[in-house]
Structure formats: structure tokens, C-alpha cells
Amino acid sequence: xxxxxxxxxxxxxxxxxxxxxxxxxxxxxxxxxxxxxxxxxxxxxxxxxxxxxxxxxxxxxxxxxxxxxxxxxxxxxxxxxxxxxxxxxxxxxxxxxxxxxxxxxxxxxxxxxxxxxxxxxxxxxxxxxxxxxxxxxxxxxxxxxxx
Amino acid sequence: xxxxxxxxxxxxxxxxxxxxxxxxxxxxxxxxxxxxxxxxxxxxxxxxxxxxxxxxxxxxxxxxxxxxxxxxxxxxxxxxxxxxxxxxxxxxxxxxxxxxxxxxxxxxxxxxxxxxxxxxxxxxxxxxxxxxxxxxxxxxxxxxxxxxxxxxxxxxxxxxxxxxxxxxxxxxxxxxxxxxxxxx
Numbered sequence: 001x002x003x004x005x006x007x008x009x010x011x012x013x014x015x016x017x018x019x020x021x022x023x024x025x026x027x028x029x030x031x032x033x034x035x036x037x038x039x040x041x042x043x044x045x046x047x048x049x050x051x052x053x054x055x056x057x058x059x060x061x062x063x064x065x066x067x068x069x070x071x072x073x074x075x076x077x078x079x080x081x082x083x084x085x086x087x088x089x090x091x092x093x094x095x096x097x098x099x100x101x102x103x104x105x106x107x108x109x110x111x112x113x114x115x116x117x118x119x120x121x122x123x124x125x126x127x128x129x130x131x132x133x134x135x136x137x138x139x140x141x142x143x144x145x146x147x
Numbered sequence: 148x149x150x151x152x153x154x155x156x157x158x159x160x161x162x163x164x165x166x167x168x169x170x171x172x173x174x175x176x177x178x179x180x181x182x183x184x185x186x187x188x189x190x191x192x193x194x195x196x197x198x199x200x201x202x203x204x205x206x207x208x209x210x211x212x213x214x215x216x217x218x219x220x221x222x223x224x225x226x227x228x229x230x231x232x233x234x235x236x237x238x239x240x241x242x243x244x245x246x247x248x249x250x251x252x253x254x255x256x257x258x259x260x261x262x263x264x265x266x267x268x269x270x271x272x273x274x275x276x277x278x279x280x281x282x283x284x285x286x287x288x289x290x291x292x293x294x295x296x297x298x299x300x301x302x303x304x305x306x307x308x309x310x311x312x313x314x315x316x317x318x319x320x321x322x323x324x325x326x327x328x329x330x331x
Contacts, residue, residue, distance in 0.1 A: 001324070011316035015290065017297045042323045050291035053272040055183030056192060058199070066200050067174035 002035045010036060014043045155219035163210050174203055177220060180293075181227055187288045188231045190273060198234060202227040217302060224293075224303045228285065235281060275322055283318035286311055 006029045012018050013026045030037050058066075153161070153172070161169035181202060185195035205226050206213075213222055276284050289300045297315075301308045 001320075008313075008316060011319055012297070012312050015297070015315070017312070039323070042327075043319055046319060046322055046326075047291060049275075050272060050287075053292065055186050055292070057179050058182045058196065062196055063174065063178050066178060066203055067171035 002039045004033055004036050006033065006036055007039060010040050010043065014040060014047070156215060159210065159213060159215075159219055162207070170203075170207065173219075177223055178203075180220075181223060184224065184288065184293060185227060185231055187273070187276060187292055188228075188284060189234065190277060194234060198227060198230045201230045205230070221299060221303055224289075225305070228303060232281070275326065278325055279318055279321065282314055283321065286314045287318045287322075290315055 006026060009018065009022060009026050013023060018026065026036075030040065153169070155173070155176070158169045158173045158176075162173065178199060182195050182199050185198045185202075186192060189195055189198065202223060206223055209226075213219075217225075276288065279287060285304065286300060289295045289303060290297075295303065297308050297311045300311045304311070
């Protein structure tokens with residue numbers, strides 16, 4: 001492992017990415033540092049290994065398939081149209097959900113167990129409790145006793 | 148006398164105007180080089196093909212966002228790099244979740260179907276790249292195989308130039324140590 005402080009610059013020097021001043025400094029250093037000179041040589045060999053590499057190519061039918069005009073549904077104009085519709089549908093859904101919740105809140109039976117409520121909503125009569133019947137009896141008794 | 152080839156910027160302008168043949172021309176022009184890049188990053192021809200298709204579709208959808216500040220090829224490369232990173236992350240998650248024995252990581256058919264010299268070189272380079280972390284693999288591929296400058300690599304990856312320089316240096320140190328016998 002090259003522990004020379006100049007080794008950090010060797011990669012950029014090899015790639016020709018140093019400023020003129022830094023390049024000159026490294027070149028001067030290389031004359032006196034066998035470790036850096038050897039490392040630079042290995043970088044050059046690495047590059048030549050990569051230079052001999054040829055990646056595979058796409059099969060012609062695959063290239064043709066990719067280049068086929070994108071399906072009509074993703075044509076940009078249609079995509080925008082569909083996106084707008086989706087946005088409108090989502091807004092309508094949210095508004096409708098909110099309205100339905102609000103409507104349920106308004107029509108929700110009051111918890112008041114007054115007689116008037118019992119009379120108006122006989123199907124909501126709570127037969128498990130004596131309270132409504134007792135109050136009805138009281139009311140009837142009151143009416144009967146009225147002069 | 149033949150017609151002058153349209154520039155990439157001109158092709159993008161024509162695609163925006165709805166010219167489907169311009170899209171095909173852009174794919175024909177850059178498809179193979181993008182495929183090569185994706186292949187060297189992912190090590191799989193089928194994954195690379197998927198990523199290239201996603202890249203061009205993504206570019207088609209985001210044409211309005213392309214302002215022409217960078218070259219079209221650089222823009223496409225940046226989209227491709229994003230897709231390869233996403234694919235690698237999803238494969239890493241799937242591999243971690245899977246209880247089955249992992250399948251072979253690379254597409255062997257490409258390695259065995261070519262003349263001997265080319266096969267050896269391809270196997271060596273792909274084997275080398277497989278030993279690198281994703282970050283190191285990216286900079287080595289973009290520099291050594293794509294020939295991009297440090298500025299171009301920095302732009303494609305969205306990192307500072309200094310990061311490119313240090314990653315490249317560390318990647319080369321790694322390869323040099325692992326393949327010392329091969330490189331002397």
C-alpha cells in the first residue's frame with residue numbers, strides 16, 4: 001500500500017484532471033518516488049484492461065421495441081388529460097365523503113330520551129330501560145289528573 | 148448529398164412537438180450506449196434492458212422538465228443512474244426478504260457466447276466490477292468505460308467534483324490491491 005502523501009493526486013493526474021500547477025508538482029514528485037511511480041503504472045494497466053472491454057449490445061428487436069412510439073395512453077397530452085381526470089375524481093370523492101359524514105351527523109338520533117323524541121321516533125324506543133315508560137306514565141297520569 | 152444529422156436538442160424539440168420518429172431516432176442513437184452502461188452497473192442483460200426502457204419512458208414523460216442546461220446524453224445518463232440505483236435497492240430488499248437460495252447474480256449467456264478473447268476480457272472486467280461497492284462501481288464505469296470527465300460524472304451523479312475524485316481514487320486502490328497479480 002502506497003502511503004506517500006502525494007498518492008491522493010495520482011488518480012486525477014492519471015485522468016488528466018489536475019490543474020497545470022498540480023500536474024507539474026506531481027511530475028516532479030514522480031521522479032523521486034518509486035512507490036507513486038509504481039502505483040501510476042498500475043492505474044495505467046487497469047485502464048488498459050477496461051479499454052479492452054466491450055459491453056454487449058441490445059438485440060435489434062429490443063431496440064426497436066423501446067423505440068416504438070410510446071403507447072397512446074402515455075402520449076403526453078393524454079397523460080395530462082388522464083391525470084386531470086384523476087385529480088377531479090379524487091376531489092369529488094373527498095367532497096362526497098365529507099358531505100356524507102356531515103349528513104350522518106345531522107340525522108344522527110339525539111341522545112335525549114325525552115317523550116317527544118320517543119313519540120317522533122317510536123322505532124328508537126328503548127324497551128330495555130324503564131325510564132321512557134315511566135316518564136310516559138307520569139305524563140299520562142298528569143294529563144288524566146288535569147282538570 | 149445526405150441530410151445533416153439532427154442534434155439531440157433538435158430531436159427533443161421535435162419529440163415535444165409530437166414527432167414519434169424523433170423519439171425512435173433518439174433511442175437508436177443512445178440506446179446501445181445506455182444499455183452498455185446499465186449492463187456494467189447491474190451485471191444483468193435483462194435488468195439492463197428493463198432499465199433502458201424505463202429511462203426512455205421516463206425521459207419522454209419529463210420532456211417538459213428538460214431545460215437544455217446539460218447535454219441530452221448527460222440527462223439520459225442521470226435518469227438511467229437513478230433507475231439502476233432504484234433497481235439495486237429493490238433487489239437488495241427482495242434478497243434480504245427471500246428465504247430461498249439466491250439465483251446466479253449475473254447473466255452467464257453473454258459471457259459464454261462470444262469469441263475467446265472478448266469473453267476473457269468481459270469476464271475479468273465484470274468480475275472486477277462485481278467486487279466494488281455501488282458508489283465505486285459507478286465512478287469507475289463512468290470514467291473508465293464511458294470516458295466522462297470528472298465534471299460530467301459529478302453532474303450525472305449529483306455530487307461534488309471532489310467526491311468523484313476521492314471515490315475514483317479509492318475504487319482504483321481497491322482494484323489494485325485485489326488484482327495486484329493481474330495488473331503487474
